[in-house]
Amino acid sequence: MTSAPPAPAETDPTGPRRPAAVAxxxxxxxxxxxxxxxxxxxxxxxxxxxxxxxxTGLIGPxxxxxTTTIRLLLGVLAPTAGTIDVLGADPxxxxxxxxxxxxxxxxxxxxxxxxxxxxxxxxxxxxFGLGWRHRRRRVREVLQFLExxxxxxRLARDISGGMQRRLELGxxxxxxxxxxVIDEPxxxxxxxxxxxxxxHLRVLCDQGATxxxxxxxxxxxxxxxxxxxxxxxxxxxxxxxxxxxxxxxGGEVLRVEAHGVTRDALRALWALPAVQALEQENAxxxxxxxDDAAAATPSVTGALAGNGVAVQTxxxxxxxxxxxxxxxxxxx
Numbered sequence: 001m002t003s004a005p006p007a008p009a010e011t012d013p014t015g016p017r018r019p020a021a022v023a024x025x026x027x028x029x030x031x032x033x034x035x036x037x038x039x040x041x042x043x044x045x046x047x048x049x050x051x052x053x054x055x056t057g058l059i060g061p062x063x064x065x066x067t068t069t070i071r072l073l074l075g076v077l078a079p080t081a082g083t084i085d086v087l088g089a090d091p092x093x094x095x096x097x098x099x100x101x102x103x104x105x106x107x108x109x110x111x112x113x114x115x116x117x118x119x120x121x122x123x124x125x126x127x128f129g130l131g132w133r134h135r136r137r138r139v140r141e142v143l144q145f146l147e148x149x150x151x152x153x154r155l156a157r158d159i160s161g162g163m164q165r166r167l168e169l170g171x172x173x174x175x176x177x178x179x180x181v182i183d184e185p186x187x188x189x190x191x192x193x194x195x196x197x198x199x200h201l202r203v204l205c206d207q208g209a210t211x212x213x214x215x216x217x218x219x220x221x222x223x224x225x226x227x228x229x230x231x232x233x234x235x236x237x238x239x240x241x242x243x244x245x246x247x248x249x250g251g252e253v254l255r256v257e258a259h260g261v262t263r264d265a266l267r268a269l270w271a272l273p274a275v276q277a278l279e280q281e282n283a284x285x286x287x288x289x290x291d292d293a294a295a296a297t298p299s300v301t302g303a304l305a306g307n308g309v310a311v312q313t314x315x316x317x318x319x320x321x322x323x324x325x326x327x328x329x330x331x332x
Contacts, residue, residue, distance in 0.1 A: 025088075027052040027179050027210040028073055033082035035068055035233075042068045043233045046082070050212050050226075055205050057224035058214045059325070065233040066214040067107065070183050073212075074104060087179055100128065103177035105168045107184040113157035117148055117167055120156055121174065128175040135174075142170045146200060162193035169200065179210045186217060198223040221321045229328055237328045241321070248324040251276050252293040256286040257312040258304055265307035272299050287317065 028050035035043040043065050050056045058066050071077040073084055075091030084091055089098050111120045121143060125135040143149045146166045151159055156167065165185065172180060185201070186194040198220065205211050205225075213224070221227045221241050229237045229244070237244055246252065261280070269275055269288065274296040277289035290296035293316040304311050 025052065026050055027087055028212065029085040030069075030073065031083045033069075033072060033079045033084060035065075035072060035077060036080050041233060043072070043079075046230075046233065046235055048228055048235055048238075050210065052210050053205065053208055054225040055201060055211045055213065055223065056226045056228065057221055058212065058228050058230055059218060059221055060216065060230035062216050064230045066216075066230055067183055068233075069230070070104075070181055070212075070214060074102070074181065100175060101178045103172035103175070103180045105172045105180075105182040105185065107187060109164050109168065111156050111164075111167060111171065114155060116153050116155055117143065117159065117163075118152035120167060121171055124171040125174045130175065138174050138176075142173050145173075145203075146170045162189050162196075165189060165193075165197065166200070169197070173204070177209070179212070180204065181212045183214050184216065185213055186215065186220065194220070218321045218325045221324075229325060231329045244321075244328065245319060245324055248327040249289055249319055251289045251291050253317040253319065254288045254290055254293050254296065254300060254314060255317040256288065256300065256304070256314050257284055258286065259284055259310045259312065261286065261304075261309055262307060265304050265309045268303040268307050269300065272296070272303060274299060284312075 026049040028048065030046055030048040033043055033046040033048075034041065046065075046069065048058075048069070058069060060066055068077065072079055073086050073091060075086075075094045078092055086094075087098065087101055112123070115123065118139060121139040122135060125139055130138060140149065143152055146169060148163060148166055148170065151163060156164060159167070169182065169185065172182070180201075182201075185197050189197065194217070201211050201213070202223070221244070224241065227237075227239065227241055227244055228235050237247060239247070261283070266278065266280070269278055269286075274290045274292070275288055276291065279287040281287055288296075288300065290300075297314050301311055301314055
C-alpha cells in the first residue's frame with residue numbers, strides 16, 4: 001500500500017504540532033496486568049509496551065480481551081493486578097490535561113445521527129475546548145484529510161458505514177492527540193475501505209503520533225510496526241511482523257519446483273547447515289525452512305542439481321498472517 005509523502009510535521013494539519021521524532025520511552029507500558037470480573041478472569045499477567053511514534057496492533061480473536069485492555073489503559077476500568085503507565089501517568093490518576101493528550105475511537109458508532117458530519121465534528125471540537133476560530137479551521141482540516149469534506153452537510157445517519165468510521169476517527173483527531181487509541185477501526189468495512197483507513201493511520205504515525213489499534217482481522221498485522229498477539233487474556237507473542245513470521249515458521253521458507261527428486265537428493269538437502277526443516281508436498285514441490293532464503297538458494301539448487309534433479313524454480317514463500325497466528329496461538 002502506498003500513499004503520497006506526508007508534509008513536514010510542523011505544517012501538517014492532521015497530526016501533533018511537534019517534530020516527527022520517535023521517543024525512547026514507550027507511550028504505554030503495562031506490567032503484569034490482570035483484570036477479573038468476579039470469578040471470571042479476562043486479562044492475566046499481561047505485559048505490553050507500545051513504542052512512541054509507531055503503529056502497534058493488538059491482534060486476536062473476538063473475546064480474547066482486546067477491548068478490556070483498551071479500557072484499562074484509558075482508565076475506564078481499574079486493574080485487579082499489575083501497573084499501567086500511559087504517557088507517564090497512571091490512568092487511575094488521569095487529570096483533564098492527561099486526557100487531552102489522548103484520542104479514542106470506540107468500536108461502535110457513537111456520534112449523533114441527526115447532526116450533519118460537520119455539526120458532529122464541531123460539537124466534539126467544542127467539548128475539547130477549541131475556540132471558535134481554531135475549531136472552524138481544525139474541522140475543515142480533519143474532514144478534508146479523511147475525505148469527508150464533500151459530505152459535510154449530510155446527516156451522520158445517512159452516510160455509509162465506512163464514512164461513519166472515518167468521521168469517528170476524525171473526531172478523535174480534532175484536538176491533535178499524542179496517543180491515538182482505536183478499537184476495531186475496520187470492523188464491518190470492505191477490503192478497499194479497510195486499506196484506506198490504514199493509509200490514514202500511517203500518515204498520522206509518520207507525523208509523530210503514536211497509534212494503538214485493536215483488530216480481529218489477522219491479516220492487518222502487515223500494516224503495523226509492532227504486533228502483539230493476544231490470546232485468552234495474555235500476550236503470547238510480540239514483535240515486528242517479520243519477527244513473528246520467523247518465529248512461527250522457524251526461519252524463512254523456500255518453495256522448490258523440481259522434477260526427478262530422489263531420496264539421495266533429499267538427504268543432500270537435509271545435510272545442508274542452512275536447512276532447518278524439509279517437507280515434500282508432492283512429487284514436484286518441496287518446502288524448505290532455512291535461516292536466510294537468499295543465502296540458502298545457491299546451496300539448495302546445487303545440492304539438487306548434483307543429484308540429477310532438474311530444478312524448475314526456487315522462490316521465497318511468505319506465510320500469511322492467518323498461518324502465523326494459528327502456529328503461534330497453537331503453541332501457546
